[in-house]
Amino acid sequence: MLEPLSERFYEREPAVVARELLGKRLMRRLENSFLEGIIVETEAYYGSADPASRAYHGIKDYNRLMWKEPGRAFIYNVHKYWMFNVVAHKLNKIGAVLIRAVEPTKGIDVMKRNRPVMKRFELTNGPGKLTKALAIDKSLNGVPVTSRESKITIADNKIKFETGSSHRIGVKKDLERKLRFYIKDNKFVSK
DNA sequence: AGGAAGATCTACT
DNA sequence: GTAGATCTTCCTA
Numbered sequence: 201m202l203e204p205l206s207e208r209f210y211e212r213e214p215a216v217v218a219r220e221l222l223g224k225r226l227m228r229r230l231e232n233s234f235l236e237g238i239i240v241e242t243e244a245y246y247g248s249a250d251p252a253s254r255a256y257h258g259i260k261d262y263n264r265l266m267w268k269e270p271g272r273a274f275i276y277n278v279h280k281y282w283m284f285n286v287v288a289h290k291l292n293k294i295g296a297v298l299i300r301a302v303e304p305t306k307g308i309d310v311m312k313r314n315r316p317v318m319k320r321f322e323l324t325n326g327p328g329k330l331t332k333a334l335a336i337d338k339s340l341n342g343v344p345v346t347s348r349e350s351k352i353t354i355a356d357n358k359i360k361f362e363t364g365s366s367h368r369i370g371v372k373k374d375l376e377r378k379l380r381f382y383i384k385d386n387k388f389v390s391k
Numbered sequence: 392a393g394g395a396a397g398a399t400c401t402a403c404t
Numbered sequence: 405g406t407a408g409a410t411c412t413t414c415c416t417a
Contacts, residue, residue, distance in 0.1 A: 243397075252397060262414070278396050280412040285397095298397065328398050338413090370397050 202356045204346050210270035210288040214244035214295035217288035219381045223361055226302055227353045228334045233310045235334050237302030237324060238357065241382040241389045243368045245285070247294030251373040255294045266296050271346040275338055281328025284336050286345055286354065300327045300369070300380070302334075303388040326390045361386070 205224065210217055221242050228235040245253040247266070254276060255266045265274040265287055274285040274296050289295035302324045304311055311333035317323055324330040331337070336352065345354045362384040367374050369390070382389045 245397075254397080260415080276397090277413045279398050279410075281398055282413095283397065300397090326398070368397070 202358070204348055204353050204355045205271075207269070207271040207344075207346055210286060210346075211290060212288065213290065214246060214288045214297055215377065215379055217286075218242040218244040218297040218379065219363060219365075221286070221297060221299070221354070222363060222381055222383055223357055223359050225305075225355045225357045226299065226334070227355060228307075228336065229351050229353075230310070230335060233307050235304075235307035235310060237304045237306075237330070237334070238359070239299055239301075239354075240303050240386045241299075241301035241380070243298045243300055243381070244288075244379040245296050245298060246375075247289075250375060252368060252371040252375075253294075254296075265342060266294050269344075271344055273340050273343045273345055273352060275331075275336065275341040277338070278328070282331040282337050283327050284331050284340075298327060299330065301325045301382070301388050301390045302330050303386060304333070321387045325388050 221239050224239050226237050226239055247255045254263045270287050272287045274287050276283055285296040285298045288297045314335055315333040324333050340352055343350050364382050364384045365378040366380045368380045
């Protein structure tokens with residue numbers, strides 16, 4: 201039985217957490233179904249030193265979770281889509297990891313109903329796409345992903361893969377560091 | 392009331 | 405592959 205990842209897992213550098221979240225299982229509990237996908241692409245975001253971060257302009261109502269307990273879902277809107285992040289940072293720091301893509305493993309029929317697409321690989325290969333397919337919205341903001349009882353949980357997994365990294369996508373002013381991580385050769389990574 | 396957004400889709404070359 | 409429109413949600417005034 202693979203356990204949910206603990207709070208301690210998220211109480212580290214955002215880039216470290218982003219890299220290590222690859223290959224883990226994202227589980228979504230709905231009324232009548234159970235959805236699951238393997239995390240295949242992530243990005244790390246920081247605080248006041250990161251112009252691309254939601255936290256860059258200081259603490260606001262909508263972004264204050266980035267200052268709070270690691271291991272909680274942090275969800276915000278971009279255009280017409282929801283972005284799913286997990287709060288991740290060292291003690292008294294700021295940060296989060298954006299989940300950019302997953303590989304669907306369970307409840308694929310339900311995902312397809314939530315987000316009808318022709319091609320299998322396009323079901324969850326983008327941050328706005330996977331939230332649609334997994335029925336993730338603002339109502340899950342602040343939910344701990346560390347609890348087995350949560351509507352959304354991230355659990356450990358044991359799989360082997362090669363990790364790739366690059367600069368973040370769609371970011372106007374990116375940092376020097378490469379903060380996007382993905383599973384090499386995985387077909388569900390976004391373009 | 393107005394505008395911006397860490398994206399996506401569509402309609403093309 | 406790439407440009408342009410999108411018409412939601414929540415912020416800031």
